Amino acid sequence: MTIAPYEQIDEGLYCIETGLYRHGLAACYLVRSQDRLAFVDTGAANSVPGLLGVIADLGLTPAHVDYVIPTHVHLDHGGGAGHLMAACPNARLVTHPKGATHLIEPDRLIAGSTQVYGEEGFARLFGAPLPIPQARVIEARDGETFDLAGRPLRFVDTPGHANHHGCIHDEWSQGFFTGDTFGISYREFDTAAGPWLFAPTTPVAFDPDTWLASLDKLMAAAPRVMYLTHYGAVQDPDRLVEGLAESIRALAGIALAEEGREESERETRIKSAVGAYLLARARAHGVTLADATIAELLSLDTDLNAQGLEVWLKRRAKHR
């Protein structure tokens, strides 16, 4: 049996390493109340055996899982949902209504992801999602609360990173499972100033204004802690939110500076500007790692952010 590395971070709350790319890049969460379980995010298809190992390690079985809740359908968050649902006979899948079709019929999602990662990379990194029977899928309304054996989990619609993104509020810990909405914060960049956050502007539906509004919506609930998929729990969201909002505006600004410029080499220019911006922010935060180490830790996000910004520019051009 494979058991994914995991740790208990609060009462009935476990942060699990999904094993994508490198350790410390993508987590998911297991929430427990009495002997009932809910997953928030799932990693990719390749992550699922390790997640089932965690359930066994806690002395429970897949039959104890009531909910599987991907925050959005990007593969590092929801790619394993179908395999998990197939293994957990009593679970219902809770999703943003705009993500439901992709989980029920993942063909387009697979095609889109193959385009971003290449066929070989896709199979190696993620594994193919399984379709989920429609009858087991709940399309969550904004504010809808799901009861996990007396522990309320509230779905909040938070578009901006993706239009099919929701966050889950955990009343017991006064925290949000934020998927990508509260940004990325790798522990390698922690300094005396605390954690450093930046926004993933991943393809294909980055929308800065909508995202900033979603942040306001989260903060209105006065959360005590945010559980990030990338990576782990960060305390004091009040203190962190402005830095994250600044990164949304700055990254959008990098793209907007390209409007009206010729398109050849655009992606190269955006990518180098994103890399330079992230490096400068890391330095301003007091990170003392070598430039090359910082660039390596951020290489995937730099690529995806640049791609996402370019897609956003194209969408803006089309709508003008």
Ligand SMILES: [Zn+2]
């Ligand atoms: Zn993600």
